Amino acid sequence: xxxxxxxxxxxxxxxxxxxxxxxxxxxxxxxxxxxxxxxxxxxxxxxxxxxxxxxxxxxxxxxxxxxxxxxxxxxxxxxxxxxxxxxxxxxxxxxxxxxxxxxxxxxxxxxxxxxxxxxxxxxxxxxxxxxxxxxxxxxxxxxxxxxxxxxxxxxxxxxxxxxxxxxxxxxxxxxxxxxxxxxxxxxxxxxxxxxxxxxxxxxxxxxxxxxxxxxxxxxxxxxxxxxxxxxxxxxxxxxxxxxxxxxxxxxxxxxxxxxxxxxxxxxxxxxxxxxxxxxxxxxxxxxxxxxxxxxxxxxxxxxxxxxxxxxxxxxxxxxxxxxxxxxxxxxxxxxxxxxxxxxxxxxxxxxxxxxxxxxxxxxxxxxxxxxxxxxxxxxxxxx
Numbered sequence: 001x002x003x004x005x006x007x008x009x010x011x012x013x014x015x016x017x018x019x020x021x022x023x024x025x026x027x028x029x030x031x032x033x034x035x036x037x038x039x040x041x042x043x044x045x046x047x048x049x050x051x052x053x054x055x056x057x058x059x060x061x062x063x064x065x066x067x068x069x070x071x072x073x074x075x076x077x078x079x080x081x082x083x084x085x086x087x088x089x090x091x092x093x094x095x096x097x098x099x100x101x102x103x104x105x106x107x108x109x110x111x112x113x114x115x116x117x118x119x120x121x122x123x124x125x126x127x128x129x130x131x132x133x134x135x136x137x138x139x140x141x142x143x144x145x146x147x148x149x150x151x152x153x154x155x156x157x158x159x160x161x162x163x164x165x166x167x168x169x170x171x172x173x174x175x176x177x178x179x180x181x182x183x184x185x186x187x188x189x190x191x192x193x194x195x196x197x198x199x200x201x202x203x204x205x206x207x208x209x210x211x212x213x214x215x216x217x218x219x220x221x222x223x224x225x226x227x228x229x230x231x232x233x234x235x236x237x238x239x240x241x242x243x244x245x246x247x248x249x250x251x252x253x254x255x256x257x258x259x260x261x262x263x264x265x266x267x268x269x270x271x272x273x274x275x276x277x278x279x280x281x282x283x284x285x286x287x288x289x290x291x292x293x294x295x296x297x298x299x300x301x302x303x304x305x306x307x308x309x310x311x312x313x314x315x316x317x318x319x320x321x322x323x324x325x326x327x328x329x330x331x332x333x334x335x336x337x338x339x340x341x342x343x344x345x346x347x348x349x350x351x352x353x354x355x356x357x358x359x360x361x362x363x364x365x366x367x368x369x370x371x372x373x374x375x376x377x378x379x380x381x382x383x
Contacts, residue, residue: 002026005057011065014076014094020044021078023058027051029080029090029099050090050099057083059113066119067164077102079125081112087127089139105143107135113158118184120167128157134172136187148187152180159203165210171227173200179215181227181236192227194236196220198248206363207255209382212239214365216251222367224380242378246369254364 003025010019017033024030028051032044052058064077078090078099085108091100108129118124123139124147134157136147159173162184169191170182179200180190198220206212213225213236221243227236242248363380 002028006060008061008063010063010076011067012076014092015096017047019047019092021061021063023061023080025057027053027056027058027082029058029061029078029088031092031099048092048096048098050101052080052082052088052104053084053086056086059083059111060115062116062125064117064119064122066117066162074122077117077122079115079117081107081115081127081129083111085110085112085129085131087112087115087125087137087143089125089143103139103143107137107143107146108133111156113156114160116160116162118170119162119164124184126160126162126170126172128153128160128172128174130156132156132174134160134187136184150187152190153178155199159200159215161203161205163205163210164207165205171203171205171213173203173215173217175199177217177220179203179213179225179236192236194225194238196223196238201249202251204252206253209363214251214253216248216367218247218249220248222248222251240380242367242376246371246374248367249370250366250368250375252366254366256364 001022001024004022005025006023008021010021013019020032020034022030022032028049030049031047033047035043035045037043059081061078061080064074064079076092076094078092080088080090082088085106086104087107088104089102091102092098093100107127108131110130112127112129114128116126118126125137125139127135127137129135132151132153132155134150134153137143138147153172153174153176155175157172157174159171161171163169163171168184170184171179172182173179173196177196177198177200179194179196181192181194182190196215196217198217200215200217202216204214206214211227213227215223215225217223221241223241224239225236226239229235362382365378365380366375367378368375
């Protein structure tokens with residue numbers, strides 16, 4: 001494939017398929033779908049694609065389904081940005097399904113590094129560009145004049161994510177090495193400003209813990225931030241970080257929990273799970289992340305890469321007096337026995353995974369870095 005600048009799973013099935021959206025260096029948005037093959041293996045196969053234009057790179061994409069509970073009447077949309085500073089609004093025809101262009105407009109003077117939906121009001125999208133501007137747009141009107149233009153970041157804005165838990169909270173990151181939290185009802189002044197000693201390329205809210213924000217900070221490594229609310233403003237503190245001798249570019253949380261691994265002898269209680277938005281039992285979803293000693297499918301390569309470093313040296317101790325997290329390599333047994341990560345997918349993406357009141361002590365997160373070409377999986381322990 002062409003080089004990939006961004007990719008995101010759709011949080012709901014489309015025509016019965018689990019879809020991965022990809023923004024690539026050919027200037028196209030591609031949809032890949034997960035296909036079962038023999039012996040319980042899975043592959044990604046081309047499904048639909050749409051070229052954004054000639055001689056451009058597709059730089060980012062976001063689905064309109066960033067939080068659970070999408071109304072069935074809402075059309076499924078994708079917002080994308082490109083290297084010519086343009087934004088592209090696309091719809092996904094769910095009966096086809098195929099990509100269709102709705103609108104394209106010039107948003108930034110230079111590269112439009114990032115575009116993202118307001119997950120609570122999907123007619124609103126946000127964009128950030130190499131011109132240092134953060135903008136908001138209303139899709140109910142023909143895109144022309146932005147709803148707002150913020151110059152609060154002093155360099156290129158390259159990461160934006162609306163909180164899937166709190167309606168008016170927006171996180172943005174920039175080459176200026178700052179993460180800002182905003183109340184979208186007042187974009188004049190941010191609620192919080194957190195310096196992170198590295199350009200903020202990606203931001204990801206935790207799927208279950210509303211206050212945890214994960215950041216890929218380029219030269220500043222990977223950081224977990226605790227974003228708690230005080231009486232007057234948001235307060236952000238760094239709980240944990242991983243420093244690697246490379247550029248921290250890709251980072252994301254897993255939507256699977258490790259809690260059942262700690263309770264292998266007893267089935268987890270489902271009392272706190274909402275079944276109204278799910279097509280499968282919650283137990284099928286939260287129990288299907290485990291370590292095996294053999295590779296069950298040719299399509300699943302080893303994802304925990306062994307190198308000469310001692311991974312345990314990358315654990316950051318939490319700040320004193322703060323809620324703590326620690327990061328550990330996903331499995332010490334991996335280095336000793338070449339264990340593989342196996343995610344059974346017989347029930348994958350049957351519907352939204354919506355866990356109300358979930359209180360998982362452990363999370364899994366993935367990081368990828370530039371110079372060493374390595375993907376790492378980490379277990380994040382809450383305490």
